[in-house]
Amino acid sequence: MIDGQGxxxxxxxxxxxELEVALGADSLVALVERFESNRFSSRDVLALLxxxxxxxxxxxxxxxxxxxxxxxxxxxxxxxAAELLARAFSVQA
Numbered sequence: 001m002i003d004g005q006g007x008x009x010x011x012x013x014x015x016x017x018e019l020e021v022a023l024g025a026d027s028l029v030a031l032v033e034r035f036e037s038n039r040f041s042s043r044d045v046l047a048l049l050x051x052x053x054x055x056x057x058x059x060x061x062x063x064x065x066x067x068x069x070x071x072x073x074x075x076x077x078x079x080x081a082a083e084l085l086a087r088a089f090s091v092q093a
């Protein structure tokens with residue numbers, strides 16, 4: 001829930017490519033490792049959420065998300081970002 005409204009988020013291949021560029025990441029594996037070891041930054045969380053929202057079909061810019069009220073606060077935002085990343089790399093049967 002962002003500013004009281006629910007959104008769908010997913011990391012599509014295009015969203016993952018956007019994420020690599022936005023974070024200047026050497027690889028997405030490095031980003032996964034940062035989340036797994038709790039060494040991620042607020043910039044990582046924002047970039048992941050924004051890429052996921054765009055992958056889910058939402059048109060939103062970074063400035064809007066930066067100033068939005070995310071239900072559950074920063075910790076909920078970090079959990080949502082980590083879940084997006086985990087789901088993007090999980091094998092579905």
